[in-house]
Amino acid sequence: MSLFEAAVAVPTLSSTAAATGGPVTVPASRGELQVELEMRHAGRRRVTLSWESQGPVDAPVVLVAGGISAHRHAAASASFPERGWLDGLIGPGRALDPARRRVLAFDFVGADGRLDAPIDTADQADAAAALLEGLGIARLDAFVGYSYGALVGLQFAARHPVKLQRLVAVSGAHRAHPYAAAWRALQRRAVGLGELQCSDVQGLGLARQFAMLSYRTPEEFAGRFDAPPEIINGRVRVAAEDYLDAAGARFVSRTSVTAWLRLSESIDLHRVDPAAIRVPATVVAVEGDWLAPLDDSVALVEGLGVPGRLRVLRSAYGHDAFLKEHGKVDAILRAALADAEGAA
Amino acid sequence: MSLFEAAVAVPTLSSTAAATGGPVTVPASRGELQVELEMRHAGRRRVTLSWESQGPVDAPVVLVAGGISAHRHAAASASFPERGWLDGLIGPGRALDPARRRVLAFDFVGADGRLDAPIDTADQADAAAALLEGLGIARLDAFVGYSYGALVGLQFAARHPVKLQRLVAVSGAHRAHPYAAAWRALQRRAVGLGELQCSDVQGLGLARQFAMLSYRTPEEFAGRFDAPPEIINGRVRVAAEDYLDAAGARFVSRTSVTAWLRLSESIDLHRVDPAAIRVPATVVAVEGDWLAPLDDSVALVEGLGVPGRLRVLRSAYGHDAFLKEHGKVDAILRAALADAEGAA
Numbered sequence: 178m179s180l181f182e183a184a185v186a187v188p189t190l191s192s193t194a195a196a197t198g199g200p201v202t203v204p205a206s207r208g209e210l211q212v213e214l215e216m217r218h219a220g221r222r223r224v225t226l227s228w229e230s231q232g233p234v235d236a237p238v239v240l241v242a243g244g245i246s247a248h249r250h251a252a253a254s255a256s257f258p259e260r261g262w263l264d265g266l267i268g269p270g271r272a273l274d275p276a277r278r279r280v281l282a283f284d285f286v287g288a289d290g291r292l293d294a295p296i297d298t299a300d301q302a303d304a305a306a307a308l309l310e311g312l313g314i315a316r317l318d319a320f321v322g323y324s325y326g327a328l329v330g331l332q333f334a335a336r337h338p339v340k341l342q343r344l345v346a347v348s349g350a351h352r353a354h355p356y357a358a359a360w361r362a363l364q365r366r367a368v369g370l371g372e373l374q375c376s377d378v379q380g381l382g383l384a385r386q387f388a389m390l391s392y393r394t395p396e397e398f399a400g401r402f403d404a405p406p407e408i409i410n411g412r413v414r415v416a417a418e419d420y421l422d423a424a425g426a427r428f429v430s431r432t433s434v435t436a437w438l439r440l441s442e443s444i445d446l447h448r449v450d451p452a453a454i455r456v457p458a459t460v461v462a463v464e465g466d467w468l469a470p471l472d473d474s475v476a477l478v479e480g481l482g483v484p485g486r487l488r489v490l491r492s493a494y495g496h497d498a499f500l501k502e503h504g505k506v507d508a509i510l511r512a513a514l515a516d517a518e519g520a521a
Numbered sequence: 522m523s524l525f526e527a528a529v530a531v532p533t534l535s536s537t538a539a540a541t542g543g544p545v546t547v548p549a550s551r552g553e554l555q556v557e558l559e560m561r562h563a564g565r566r567r568v569t570l571s572w573e574s575q576g577p578v579d580a581p582v583v584l585v586a587g588g589i590s591a592h593r594h595a596a597a598s599a600s601f602p603e604r605g606w607l608d609g610l611i612g613p614g615r616a617l618d619p620a621r622r623r624v625l626a627f628d629f630v631g632a633d634g635r636l637d638a639p640i641d642t643a644d645q646a647d648a649a650a651a652l653l654e655g656l657g658i659a660r661l662d663a664f665v666g667y668s669y670g671a672l673v674g675l676q677f678a679a680r681h682p683v684k685l686q687r688l689v690a691v692s693g694a695h696r697a698h699p700y701a702a703a704w705r706a707l708q709r710r711a712v713g714l715g716e717l718q719c720s721d722v723q724g725l726g727l728a729r730q731f732a733m734l735s736y737r738t739p740e741e742f743a744g745r746f747d748a749p750p751e752i753i754n755g756r757v758r759v760a761a762e763d764y765l766d767a768a769g770a771r772f773v774s775r776t777s778v779t780a781w782l783r784l785s786e787s788i789d790l791h792r793v794d795p796a797a798i799r800v801p802a803t804v805v806a807v808e809g810d811w812l813a814p815l816d817d818s819v820a821l822v823e824g825l826g827v828p829g830r831l832r833v834l835r836s837a838y839g840h841d842a843f844l845k846e847h848g849k850v851d852a853i854l855r856a857a858l859a860d861a862e863g864a865a
Contacts, residue, residue: 295755359746360734370727383714395699395700398700403699406697413639421706
């Protein structure tokens, strides 16, 4: 079997979508789909794919995928009003306007914590392909992936090119950078240290706090946390610790340890041959993001099987710029999706 | 009491130096000195200062101070042949040539693990001043500090200017950078997590591994650890983990948890007013070192009470460049010490 073999993905149960009704102008729906995946490291597995979409069923479909903590609920809608992870980029007037595009997202394989085995970004791409088959979507107008979602998008483009018109890969490249991989491996060890004393949650909280530093930049911290440290109960406490405590607590309350470990690993297993990607691609890098460094994005674009575009953002938010710099990112998405729109 | 009050440091026991003899051309000696220090946060304490020097007793004295893991044994000598932490920069033909200069170093206050209280870089500077008094050294020709040693050197220059002709501060500035402080705070939490299960050593090992990432750069890791990850016992293991394991194990075998915690905190307590430094100073920054970022070094030099010099190094070793780029650093030290040499 070659590294880039085609997926075996068989939808076995169709979903029961919660269709919206009433005074909703933009329809939104959710569903679950059971599929069997031939996974790269975990063998043949039956998994449940949870998806959500917003926008007309017959509109061009854009699949959005985010970091390992992202999920199917990308944006608030009348049907599902809770905050989504991509609210700022989905809405009227945005490039991702659900009145004109059907925006689709799904929970990553493993996100439910029920799959305790190595997961590959290729598996996620195959899951996305199976999801499209299950939903009767022949082809995506675009796959817009950020961070882990960019890795999945790259795999999707390499493995399922007939299902894809255009890729936008933000803050993610063809490999896990060795330094970022080491950083994540140590985060996983923090969880392991917590597990030794039956305190998964503390370990996961610490892992998340270390991860937060990798998502942000020294520039942002210098602006926010310049207060001198305090000495509390004989110990030094620095200015950022309140923020980091809150970030850790919020994360552990909503995250399965198994899910986090397996998806963190999945980033480090990621390798895709850029030459295998032959669909139009826009690669977006953020200067100062060393989880997905600019050098790797340049190498990715230069190695693509067809010419692609590189866009570079400057942002004090580093790896998280996609979630913070809505105006800049929307402008990039607008340009990247323009051709697809013309074709649609 | 002002922030920059003078130290109260009373030598109470003179040292018994292990003077060298026989066929040794460059004398080296060691000793201990008990002093009382009025510490900034820990009150009045009696501490033991362990020192070592190499070079003629009547030669100009250069005090060298390194990271929190550094110690009095800076370089191998005939008397003390084990490897020192600064071997590559001390020797015949180097700016720090023990045939022409007496190179002095000491164990930082707290390094023996017997002081479990907040320690300030000002305390270390006062300890250095007390050491000089105990050894009958009226004035240093230079204080050459790297990393934590640079912070101590800056405090020494601010608090004891009459004892100092010239300062060289490498990879350390007038404050702990907020991002680096957050990074260290999380390392201390790793130790705390280990302590909860009576496994200080595992926590300290993990803290050291995280610290290693901050001492080095993505560039170095990309060159050394680009191999794909392996799956071992169902878990992903990335290429850098062997290296990080070795680094952690080596560190915990020689480090007191209490010493490490208190000296780590000490970095974060560090604040000195650049304007209070009125001795000639050379500040050395490494591009890509985000523990002591270039911006902070620039602000330090611009704020000095008298004009100083900034030298910028490019190195894939980041914060550890001082310990790795011997040729480049020696050239900088040669220039920085030239005036002192002329005056000596």
